[in-house]
Amino acid sequence: MKGSVVASGILHGLLLAAALVSIGAPASFEVADVEALPVDIIPVESITQTQQGDEKAEMKEKAAPIPTTKPSTVENAENAGDNDVDLKSAPVPITKPSNIETAAAPEKVEKVLPQQDDVANEIKEIQQEQEAAASQEVALKTEPKEEVKPDPKPEVKAETTPEPTPTETAEEALPENVPVPVAKPLQEKKPEEKKTAEEKPTPETKKAEEKPVEKKKTETANKNSDDKSKEDKKKQETAKSKSSKQSDFNADDIASLLNKTDAKSTGAKRSTETAALGTKKTTGGSKLSQSEMDALRGQIENNWSVIAGIEGADGVVVRVTMKLDETGDIIGDPQVVASGGSETARRTLEGSALRAIMKSRPFKNLPRDKYDAWSEVVVNFDPSELL
Amino acid sequence: MEQVALEAATHDVSLWALFMQAGLVVKLVMLGLIGASVWTWAIVIDKYISFGRARRQFDQFEQVFWSGQSLEELYRTLSERQNTGLGAIFVSAMREWKKSFERGARSPIGLQMRIDRAMDVTLAREAEHLTGRLSSLATIGSAGPFVGLFGTVIGIMTSFQAIAGSKSTNLAVVAPGIAEALLATAIGLVAAIPAVIAYNKFSGDAGKLSARMEGFADEFSAILSRQIDEKLQPRAAAQ
Numbered sequence: 001m002k003g004s005v006v007a008s009g010i011l012h013g014l015l016l017a018a019a020l021v022s023i024g025a026p027a028s029f030e031v032a033d034v035e036a037l038p039v040d041i042i043p044v045e046s047i048t049q050t051q052q053g054d055e056k057a058e059m060k061e062k063a064a065p066i067p068t069t070k071p072s073t074v075e076n077a078e079n080a081g082d083n084d085v086d087l088k089s090a091p092v093p094i095t096k097p098s099n100i101e102t103a104a105a106p107e108k109v110e111k112v113l114p115q116q117d118d119v120a121n122e123i124k125e126i127q128q129e130q131e132a133a134a135s136q137e138v139a140l141k142t143e144p145k146e147e148v149k150p151d152p153k154p155e156v157k158a159e160t161t162p163e164p165t166p167t168e169t170a171e172e173a174l175p176e177n178v179p180v181p182v183a184k185p186l187q188e189k190k191p192e193e194k195k196t197a198e199e200k201p202t203p204e205t206k207k208a209e210e211k212p213v214e215k216k217k218t219e220t221a222n223k224n225s226d227d228k229s230k231e232d233k234k235k236q237e238t239a240k241s242k243s244s245k246q247s248d249f250n251a252d253d254i255a256s257l258l259n260k261t262d263a264k265s266t267g268a269k270r271s272t273e274t275a276a277l278g279t280k281k282t283t284g285g286s287k288l289s290q291s292e293m294d295a296l297r298g299q300i301e302n303n304w305s306v307i308a309g310i311e312g313a314d315g316v317v318v319r320v321t322m323k324l325d326e327t328g329d330i331i332g333d334p335q336v337v338a339s340g341g342s343e344t345a346r347r348t349l350e351g352s353a354l355r356a357i358m359k360s361r362p363f364k365n366l367p368r369d370k371y372d373a374w375s376e377v378v379v380n381f382d383p384s385e386l387l
Numbered sequence: 388m389e390q391v392a393l394e395a396a397t398h399d400v401s402l403w404a405l406f407m408q409a410g411l412v413v414k415l416v417m418l419g420l421i422g423a424s425v426w427t428w429a430i431v432i433d434k435y436i437s438f439g440r441a442r443r444q445f446d447q448f449e450q451v452f453w454s455g456q457s458l459e460e461l462y463r464t465l466s467e468r469q470n471t472g473l474g475a476i477f478v479s480a481m482r483e484w485k486k487s488f489e490r491g492a493r494s495p496i497g498l499q500m501r502i503d504r505a506m507d508v509t510l511a512r513e514a515e516h517l518t519g520r521l522s523s524l525a526t527i528g529s530a531g532p533f534v535g536l537f538g539t540v541i542g543i544m545t546s547f548q549a550i551a552g553s554k555s556t557n558l559a560v561v562a563p564g565i566a567e568a569l570l571a572t573a574i575g576l577v578a579a580i581p582a583v584i585a586y587n588k589f590s591g592d593a594g595k596l597s598a599r600m601e602g603f604a605d606e607f608s609a610i611l612s613r614q615i616d617e618k619l620q621p622r623a624a625a626q
Binding site: 003004012 | 401402403421424425426427428429430431432433436
C-alpha cells in the first residue's frame with residue numbers, strides 16, 4: 001500500500017507540475033480594437049434657433065444681421081429693423097407692379113373663350129342684348145316688338161341680334177370703350193361688335209334718314225344703355241374668367257394669387273452690429289436646455305433641507321424668480337412664491353427655498369454664451385419630490 | 388477579501404495564481420481534494436496490482452490443485468509460506484483436517500462442520516482483504532463533487548463580497564474570483580470521477596474473486612467430506 005501511495009503521490013506531483021507548466025494562464029480573449037464613437041449631445045435649439053447672417057459678409061465672432069441704416073428713432077425698441085414702430089418680424093406682402101399681374105390674365109381668357117361653350121355665358125349675352133334692345137326700343141319706339149323680344153331659343157337670337165346693335169350708337173360708343181383700363185380682360189368683344197356694325201350698315205342709314213330728330217334721343221339713351229352694357233360686360237367677364245379658370249389650370253395665375261410674404265426685420269431697434277456671415281461656433285440658441293435647467297435646479301435642491309412632516313405640504317409648488325449676473329451670482333432679492341397647500345406650509349417652504357437659493361449662490365455651470373437666457377431665470381420646484 | 392478581488396483584477400489567472408489567490412477555506416478544500424485524489428489513485432494502483440496478483444495465484448493454485456498432486460504434499464509446500472486467496476482457504480481446511488485426525492476424531496459430522504467453519508472464516512478474511520479500501524473509493528466518488536462544490540460556493544461567496552466591497556460589477560473584477568472558486572469543483576471532479584470508475588470496476592472484480600473462492604471452498608469441502616467418509620468407514624468397519 002505504501003508503495004502505491006508513493007506512486008500515486010509522485011504521479012499527482014508530475015501531473016500538477018505538467019499542468020502548471022503547460023496550461024499556465026489561458027490566452028486572454030482578443031478584443032477587437034473598436035474606436036470609440038464620439039457622441040455629442042446637442043440641444044435642439046442649436047438647429048431650431050440658428051440665426052442667419054449676411055451671406056456676403058465675413059466670419060466674425062458673433063453672427064449679426066444686416067446693419068440698419070437709419071439712426072435710432074424709437075427708444076426702448078426690442079426688435080432690430082428699419083421700422084418706425086417696434087414690431088416683431090411680421091409677414092409683409094411683396095409689392096409687385098400691378099400691370100404684370102393683369103397683363104397675363106386677359107390673353108388666357110381670350111384663348112379659352114371661343115372654345116368655351118358655356119351656358120352661363122350665352123345667357124349673359126342674351127340678357128345683355130335684350131337690355132340693349134329694350135333701351136333702343138324705348139328711344140326709337142319705331143321698331144316692332146316682335147323683333148325686340150327674342151325667344152330664348154338660339155335661332156331667334158341669331159336673327160334679332162344684328163338688327164338692334166348696328167346703330168350709330170355702337171360706333172359712338174366705341175371711343176368710350178377703347179380707353180377702358182387694361183385690367184379688363186375682355187377687349188375683343190368690342191371689335192366683334194364693330195364688325196357687326198360695319199357689316200350691316202343699311203339699317204343704320206335707314207334709321208338716320210328716317211328719324212334724325214330722334215337720333216339724339218337714341219344717342220343719349222344709348223349712352224345710358226352703354227353704361228348698363230359695361231356693367232353687364234363686366235359681369236360677363238367675371239363669369240367667363242371664372243369658367244376659364246375652372247377648366248384651365250394656369251400655374252402663373254396660381255403663382256400670382258399666392259400671398260407671398262417677405263420676412264423682414266421690422267423692429268425699430270437699430271442694429272449697430274456690422275453684418276457677418278456667422279460664427280464658427282454654434283450658438284445653440286438663446287434658451288437654456290432641459291439639462292442645463294435641471295443642473296440649475298439640482299444646485300438649489302442640493303442645498304435644500306426640506307423639513308419632513310409639514311402639514312399641508314402636498315401640492316405646494318414653489319416658483320423662484322431671480323436675476324443673475326454673469327458670474328452666476330444673484331442680483332437683488334430673488335422672488336419666491338409658493339402656491340397650493342396650506343398657509344403655514346407655504347410660508348415654511350418659501351423660507352426654506354430662499355435659504356437654499358442663498359446657500360447655493362453663485363450658481364455654477366451655466367453656459368456663458370446663453371447669459372441672455374439665464375440673466376433672469378424662473379425655476380419651479382415641487383418640494384414633495386425632494387422629501 | 389477586497390484585497391484579493393482587487394488583486395485578481397490585475398494578476399494573472401494561471402492555475403498556481405488561482406490557487407494562491409483563493410481563500411483559506413477554499414485552499415483547504417482544494418488541498419483535501421488533491422489528497423483524496425492521491426489516495427484514490429494509490430488505492431487504484433494497489434488494487435490493480437493485488438487483484439492481478441490474486442487472479443494469477445488463483446489460476447496457479449487451481450492448476451496445481453487439479454493436477455492430481457497429493458493434497459498432503461501440496462499442504463506441506465503451501466503451509467511453509469504466507470498464503471492468500473484459494474491457498475489460504477486450502478491451508479486452513481487442511482490444518483483443521485490434520486488436527487482432527489492427529490488427535491483421532493470420532494465424529495465425521497463434527498469434523499465436516501469444523502472444516503467448513505475454518506474455511507468460512509478464511510474466506511471472509513480473504514474477501515475482506517479484497518474489498519478493503521474500496522469503500523473509501525466509493526466515499527471519494529460520491530462526496531468529492533460535493534466537497535468541490537462547497538469550495539466553489541465559498542469562493543463565489545467571497546468574490547461577491549469583494550464585489551460589494553469594491554462597488555464595481557466589472558467582469559474583470561468578478562471573473563478571477565469565480566474562476567478560482569470553480570477550480571475547487573474541478574479538483575473535486577478530478578478526484579471523484581476516477582474514484583467512481585475504479586470503485587465500480589474493483590467491486591465487480593472483488594465480487595468475481597470472492598465467488599471463485601466460495602466455489603473453491605464448496606468444492607474442497609465436498610472433496611474433504613468424501614475423504615472423511617472414506618477414512619472413517621474402514622475404522623467403523625474394524626470396530
